Amino acid sequence: MGVKLLLDKAHVPGIRSYEVYRREGGYAAVEKALKMSPNDVVEEVKKSGLRGRGGAGFPSGMKWSFLAKPEGVPRYLVCNADESEPGTFKDRYLMEFIPHLLIEGLIVSSYALGSSRTYIYIRGEYAWIPDILEQAIAEANANGWLGKNIMGTGFDCQIYVQRGAGAYICGEETALIESLEGKRGNPRIKPPFPAVKGLYDCPTVVNNVETLAAVVPIMNIGGEAYSKIGVGRSTGTKLISACGNINKPGVYEIDMTISVEEFIYSDEYCGGIANGKKLKACIPGGSSVPILPANLLLKTAKGETRYMNYESLSDGGFATGSMMGSGGFIVLDEDQCVVRHTLSLARFYRHESCGQCSPCREGTGWMEKILHKIEYGKGQMSDIDLLWDIQRRIEGNTICPLGDAAAWPVAAAIRHFRDEFEWHVLNPEESQTRNFGLAHYADPREVVA
Amino acid sequence: MTFSEEQLKKVQEIIARYPEGKQKSALIPVLHLAQENFGRWLSAESMDYVASLLNLDPIEVYEVATFYSMFNLKPVGKYILEVCQTGPCMLRGSDQIIDYIGKKLNIKPGETSADGLITLKTVECLGACGYAPMLQMGKHYHEYLTEEKIDLLIEHCKENQHLVK
Ligand SMILES: Cc1cc2nc3c(=O)[nH]c(=O)nc-3n(C[C@H](O)[C@H](O)[C@H](O)COP(=O)(O)O)c2cc1C
Ligand code: SF4
Ligand code: FES
Numbered sequence: 001m002g003v004k005l006l007l008d009k010a011h012v013p014g015i016r017s018y019e020v021y022r023r024e025g026g027y028a029a030v031e032k033a034l035k036m037s038p039n040d041v042v043e044e045v046k047k048s049g050l051r052g053r054g055g056a057g058f059p060s061g062m063k064w065s066f067l068a069k070p071e072g073v074p075r076y077l078v079c080n081a082d083e084s085e086p087g088t089f090k091d092r093y094l095m096e097f098i099p100h101l102l103i104e105g106l107i108v109s110s111y112a113l114g115s116s117r118t119y120i121y122i123r124g125e126y127a128w129i130p131d132i133l134e135q136a137i138a139e140a141n142a143n144g145w146l147g148k149n150i151m152g153t154g155f156d157c158q159i160y161v162q163r164g165a166g167a168y169i170c171g172e173e174t175a176l177i178e179s180l181e182g183k184r185g186n187p188r189i190k191p192p193f194p195a196v197k198g199l200y201d202c203p204t205v206v207n208n209v210e211t212l213a214a215v216v217p218i219m220n221i222g223g224e225a226y227s228k229i230g231v232g233r234s235t236g237t238k239l240i241s242a243c244g245n246i247n248k249p250g251v252y253e254i255d256m257t258i259s260v261e262e263f264i265y266s267d268e269y270c271g272g273i274a275n276g277k278k279l280k281a282c283i284p285g286g287s288s289v290p291i292l293p294a295n296l297l298l299k300t301a302k303g304e305t306r307y308m309n310y311e312s313l314s315d316g317g318f319a320t321g322s323m324m325g326s327g328g329f330i331v332l333d334e335d336q337c338v339v340r341h342t343l344s345l346a347r348f349y350r351h352e353s354c355g356q357c358s359p360c361r362e363g364t365g366w367m368e369k370i371l372h373k374i375e376y377g378k379g380q381m382s383d384i385d386l387l388w389d390i391q392r393r394i395e396g397n398t399i400c401p402l403g404d405a406a407a408w409p410v411a412a413a414i415r416h417f418r419d420e421f422e423w424h425v426l427n428p429e430e431s432q433t434r435n436f437g438l439a440h441y442a443d444p445r446e447v448v449a
Numbered sequence: 450m451t452f453s454e455e456q457l458k459k460v461q462e463i464i465a466r467y468p469e470g471k472q473k474s475a476l477i478p479v480l481h482l483a484q485e486n487f488g489r490w491l492s493a494e495s496m497d498y499v500a501s502l503l504n505l506d507p508i509e510v511y512e513v514a515t516f517y518s519m520f521n522l523k524p525v526g527k528y529i530l531e532v533c534q535t536g537p538c539m540l541r542g543s544d545q546i547i548d549y550i551g552k553k554l555n556i557k558p559g560e561t562s563a564d565g566l567i568t569l570k571t572v573e574c575l576g577a578c579g580y581a582p583m584l585q586m587g588k589h590y591h592e593y594l595t596e597e598k599i600d601l602l603i604e605h606c607k608e609n610q611h612l613v614k
Contacts, residue, residue, distance in 0.1 A: 084574060085574075086535045086574040086578065087574075087578050089578055117468065162466075163481060165519040166519035179477065182475065182513065183512075184516040200471055241578065241579055243578035249579030249580065328537075330536065330578070332540060344534070348535050348536070351573055354516075
């Protein structure tokens with residue numbers, strides 16, 4: 001069993017309630033933080049090496065230290081609970097089962113940043129979770145952890161829950177801010193960055209649910225101790241939501257020293273591939289990151305073991321690696337069709353593009369159309385090159401990273417599974433009824449030399 | 450089409466979450482409230498009413514209502530089955546679930562059954578990928594779907610339809 005810092009108490013009966021959470025040591029992090037200066041709390045987070053858990057992995061302490069502090073202007077902390085990246089369902093788990101952990105993290109972080117009005121922006125479809133969070137907020141208020149002059153420090157803070165209404169793009173931080181202001185979720189052009197001009201044009205920090213929850217153990221054990229868990233620049237623990245063709249889909253807290261192989265095959269985690277099938281491919285960090293065939297997933301191109309951490313998952317760059325992303329771990333077994341899965345993701349991005357930039361708006365539509373043609377046996381060889389060309393023209397040419405996020409899965413699918421695309425073109429009458437199979441990218445453990 | 454006293458109080462509570470003068474932020478929460486109370490969809494009349502409540506131009510409300518996929522801009526059935534069709538759900542059989550519901554109710558995604566009871570909608574990832582296939586009905590998620598579970602759910606809708614306005 002690895003170290004658990006976030007979900008260690010998630011299964012204590014009644015942990016959703018304030019009494020049980022407090023009895024289990026809850027709100028000690030707030031007590032500790034309020035005795036320190038806000039800057040010292042920021043320093044502690046810096047020392048921990050914590051990296052943003054929303055997908056980009058940007059060092060959180062550094063992000064906090066960029067927050068502008070002009071006199072007389074309010075500052076805002078916004079918690080990103082939009083969680084809409086396909087494959088990702090960890091924030092939901094945390095909020096549903098241990099809501100006070102997030103609230104506690106928000107209070108500490110609000111204090112560090114000087115936010116007296118803190119918002120949790122949660123995706124609209126999680127319609128039952130605001131009640132759980134509001135209950136926890138009410139309990140925190142009743143016990144003096146929120147409100148005016150908290151614990152006699154002179155710090156005022158209130159937390160509000162805002163529901164979105166169905167738009168993946170509102171997970172992008174500037175779109176989220178627009179949405180919170182009551183507008184369409186169109187990402188803003190950066191700069192200015194939210195740290196300078198965010199919500200209501202005031203300095204704003206947007207952080208993921210898991211990032212803010214991790215501030216609690218950082219306060220409790222200290223930034224230094226937190227930074228010693230894990231490996232290299234992958235410090236602390238990470239929540240992974242595992243799904244697809246595995247025996248035990250679910251949310252797992254890992255310390256980032258375990259190998260991908262252990263994560264997939266050990267009974268403590270995914271429990272192996274479902275129905276006795278073989279592993280074909282995996283998208284290890286949410287739908288936006290490159291798909292990897294089994295052979296490159298378990299071992300890097302250099303033949304070294306691949307581990308479940310930021311550095312190792314991206315070893316080899318996009319040519320032979322992928323990314324940690326949001327921790328949405330999607331596993332495909334030998335019966336799955338990579339073209340079909342890529343088509344499904346392309347449709348997702350076309351649907352979710354906000355439409356502001358032509359390369360993204362038009363490009364996502366074209367990628368879906370061409371993939372549809374290939375999948376349904378109407379494609380030509382030249383379509384594969386066309387698809388490659390379109391994705392290349394989207395990447396880097398848009399206002400927000402959704403364009404890249406739409407391009408990468410298509411690029412990676414062609415890069416590693418080109419023969420499967422070609423097979424669809426060459427066998428149009430079979431493209432729906434028979435599967436391409438495993439070919440050369442089988443799990444190296446299954447290959448008998 | 451107006452809110453009750455109690456609902457108006459709720460609107461005021463929502464507005465109080467934001468700084469002075471930033472009540473436009475209340476728009477999405479109030480549109481949710483309107484959709485829940487005015488027949489599960491947003492007519493032009495409902496949207497104009499929300500605009501008047503928040504002191505916004507009607508166009509500011511329309512442009513938001515049309516952006517977000519949870520807002521229904523056409524009448525819908527008493528129950529809406531929103532089946533996730535994105536990759537991870539597809540890997541665990543969401544296509545078959547969508548087909549099964551469609552055949553059973555004799556409708557295509559986006560349509561409502563002839564008796565006006567059920568609308569079938571396909572949606573993108575709902576954050577339940579590990580518990581796939583899944584659908585959302587009202588506030589709730591129904592996970593690890595099977596054909597038997599769909600039968601029971603539709604039976605439930607039939608039996609309880611008199612409870613839905
Ligand atoms: C299209 C798109 C969708 C995103 N969705 C989410 C999301 O659902 N949740 C999230 O925390 N971050 C999401 N992000 C990342 C946010 O923009 C932002 O980087 C993050 O909330 C920062 O928090 P962190 O530093 O704690 O990770 C998304 C980014 C993009 C481009
Ligand atoms: S890249 Fe796509 S989603 Fe992002 S701003 Fe441009 S059109 Fe909108
Ligand atoms: S893909 Fe269906 S819930 Fe995520």
